[in-house]
Amino acid sequence: MKKMSVDDKLGLNKFYPDEHNPHIEIDPDFTDEKEIMRVVKACPAELYKYENGKVIFNHEGCLECGTCRVVSGGKVVRVWHYPVGSMGIEYRQG
Amino acid sequence: MQDELQDIGKKGEVIVSDDRFDAIIVGAGLAGSTAALTLAKAGMEVLVIERGNWAGAKNVSGGRLYGHALEKILPGFAEEAPIERKITKERISLLSETAGTTIEYADESFRKPETASYSVLRSKFDKWLAEKAEAEGAMFVTGIHADEMIVKDGKVCGVKCGEEEMEADVVILADGVNSPLAQSLGMKKELAQAETAVGVKEVIGLEEKVIRDRFGLTENEGCAWMMAGYPSDGGIGGMCLYTNKESLSLALVLTTSYIGQSELSVPQLFERAKAHPVVAPLIEGGKLLEYSAHLVTEGGYNMIPTLYKDGVLLAGDAANMVINIAYTVRGMDFAIESGRLAAETVIKAKEKGDFSASTLSAYKQMLDNSFVLRDMQFHAKAPKLMEHKEIFTKYPQMAQEIFSEMYTIDGNPRRHLLKFAKPALKKAGGIFKLARIGLDANKAI
Numbered sequence: 067m068k069k070m071s072v073d074d075k076l077g078l079n080k081f082y083p084d085e086h087n088p089h090i091e092i093d094p095d096f097t098d099e100k101e102i103m104r105v106v107k108a109c110p111a112e113l114y115k116y117e118n119g120k121v122i123f124n125h126e127g128c129l130e131c132g133t134c135r136v137v138s139g140g141k142v143v144r145v146w147h148y149p150v151g152s153m154g155i156e157y158r159q160g
Numbered sequence: 161m162q163d164e165l166q167d168i169g170k171k172g173e174v175i176v177s178d179d180r181f182d183a184i185i186v187g188a189g190l191a192g193s194t195a196a197l198t199l200a201k202a203g204m205e206v207l208v209i210e211r212g213n214w215a216g217a218k219n220v221s222g223g224r225l226y227g228h229a230l231e232k233i234l235p236g237f238a239e240e241a242p243i244e245r246k247i248t249k250e251r252i253s254l255l256s257e258t259a260g261t262t263i264e265y266a267d268e269s270f271r272k273p274e275t276a277s278y279s280v281l282r283s284k285f286d287k288w289l290a291e292k293a294e295a296e297g298a299m300f301v302t303g304i305h306a307d308e309m310i311v312k313d314g315k316v317c318g319v320k321c322g323e324e325e326m327e328a329d330v331v332i333l334a335d336g337v338n339s340p341l342a343q344s345l346g347m348k349k350e351l352a353q354a355e356t357a358v359g360v361k362e363v364i365g366l367e368e369k370v371i372r373d374r375f376g377l378t379e380n381e382g383c384a385w386m387m388a389g390y391p392s393d394g395g396i397g398g399m400c401l402y403t404n405k406e407s408l409s410l411a412l413v414l415t416t417s418y419i420g421q422s423e424l425s426v427p428q429l430f431e432r433a434k435a436h437p438v439v440a441p442l443i444e445g446g447k448l449l450e451y452s453a454h455l456v457t458e459g460g461y462n463m464i465p466t467l468y469k470d471g472v473l474l475a476g477d478a479a480n481m482v483i484n485i486a487y488t489v490r491g492m493d494f495a496i497e498s499g500r501l502a503a504e505t506v507i508k509a510k511e512k513g514d515f516s517a518s519t520l521s522a523y524k525q526m527l528d529n530s531f532v533l534r535d536m537q538f539h540a541k542a543p544k545l546m547e548h549k550e551i552f553t554k555y556p557q558m559a560q561e562i563f564s565e566m567y568t569i570d571g572n573p574r575r576h577l578l579k580f581a582k583p584a585l586k587k588a589g590g591i592f593k594l595a596r597i598g599l600d601a602n603k604a605i
């Protein structure tokens with residue numbers, strides 16, 4: 067089976083994006099690289115990036131697992147909710 | 161964080177619904193729909209609130225369903241339900257970087273309904289179960305997220321969704337592993353990293369015939385395959401594979417506290433595992449159908465939260481009812497049984513007209529006497545067993561060294577088994593370490 071990027075994998079999923087309503091909020095001023103890198107490595111959807119000493123996050127493509135919240139222990143991820151009803155990922159296999 | 165978790169509802173005018181239900185269930189997964197089915201059958205008015213656009217739209221599992229729990233409620237369910245295959249073959253492998261040692265076990269008794277297990281895809285299966293509950297009269301509202309609990313004088317009496325409030329005598333929280341709602345009530349703590357694993361999963365499409373040939377199966381038979389060692393890169397975890405009708409479910413489960421210790425990210429570890437010489441041929445030619453992720457609790461019995469309070473009960477993953485014991489992951493049969501028992505408790509409470517914690521405590525007693533907490537308690541030491549790193553690191557290598565010498569015939573002088581097995585065992589930590597792990601395993605699994 068050929069190797070695929072996470073972006074390509076997410077491209078096969080069905081999403082109802084809620085563009086202007088992020089359900090996860092990060093602390094943009096948090097700078098501890100080690101902690102940030104753990105969250106970057108943890109997210110199955112690769113939605114966290116570490117660039118120029120800062121954490122960057124985009125909620126679109128979120129698989130709604132909760133891993134980032136658990137791994138960050140309240141540090142990088144400040145607020146974590148599910149998206150509002152009916153928005154976000156829709157699994158057709160499960 | 162806790163405050164923020166509660167601060168979900170949109171501000172504005174509150175609409176209090178005139179309809180009052182006997183019970184509100186949050187979440188139409190296996191726990192929620194089973195509870196709804198049981199309550200509706202008993203003639204109770206029940207409302208299920210599900211955030212997905214249909215029951216199953218948000219749900220992910222490994223997934224093999226042990227049929228026994230549902231068999232009690234819907235005998236012969238597998239004849240009609242959208243199951244994938246009946247599991248007739250179990251395989252377990254220890255993978256080192258370049259090799260794999262596999263044990264296969266097949267058993268006629270796996271075919272009997274009481275002991276059978278089935279591969280399932282949750283988005284189809286949960287939808288079917290919800291429809292069963294609906295047919296009994298349960299009311300489902302989908303695409304609605306329950307934002308907040310309504311608590312009056314310390315008693316839970318409903319939920320708030322956006323600007324609407326819905327009230328009931330009792331609420332069953334079957335909202336899955338994260339359960340911010342149970343957290344907001346102080347019934348469940350935030351999931352601890354050492355006790356929580358992330359599961360990343362791919363459903364990989366393959367022709368039906370290819371699956372049969374590749375795994376040596378007849379038409380409706382299936383294979384469950386657990387793999388430990390290389391996939392988790394020295395961390396606690398492993399990979400599982402289940403054959404579906406026309407696809408494979410392949411998932412990597414990794415304890416979250418380990419993340420960051422490996423150079424690789426979770427998605428990279430998954431890709432690495434897929435390229436392993438034992439795994440790659442199994443998925444060769446496959447087409448990715450879906451990529452998903454979900455948390456699994458691993459703390460077992462010691463992680464069971466407060467199960468009831470005035471006006472509220474927790475069932476399934478919301479109550480951390482999962483065991484991960486290397487050769488299998490179980491949570492779906494626990495979700496079904498706890499959903500049923502939560503409903504039975506509510507039916508009795510309704511007869512008494514009392515939904516206080518003291519009446520609802522019957523739930524805990526029923527769970528204690530059921531396979532749910534009995535099996536969870538039985539395997540209570542499994543999380544400790546998994547802390548022996550050798551299982552994931554050195555033992556796959558040891559197996560490789562032993563079997564490699566046994567099976568490599570190249571004209572070089574042969575040695576007796578003990579000659580090469582002993583040094584391999586020594587390298588892996590020695591006989592006493594193995595004995596210690598053996599003893600721990602004996603107590604845990």
Ligand SMILES: Cc1cc2nc3c(=O)[nH]c(=O)nc-3n(C[C@H](O)[C@H](O)[C@H](O)COP(=O)(O)OP(=O)(O)OC[C@H]3O[C@@H](n4cnc5c(N)ncnc54)[C@H](O)[C@@H]3O)c2cc1C
Binds near residue numbers: 186189223307
């Ligand atoms: C990778 C992996 C492999 C696994 N393998 C197996 C296996 O092989 N066998 C097995 O038995 N178990 C397995 N499990 C465990 C099993 O999947 C779970 O135990 C089971 O799904 C729990 O069911 P549930 O009904 O309690 O929760 P869920 O299936 O999570 O259902 C919760 C429901 O609540 C809804 N919801 C959540 N919050 C809200 C809200 N606020 N408002 C409205 N709706 C809400 C969700 O959309 C969802 O429908 C595995 C788990 C994972 C992650």
Ligand code: SF4
Binds near residue numbers: 108
């Ligand atoms: S919930 Fe899961 S998929 Fe979404 S951002 Fe967090 S880790 Fe990534």
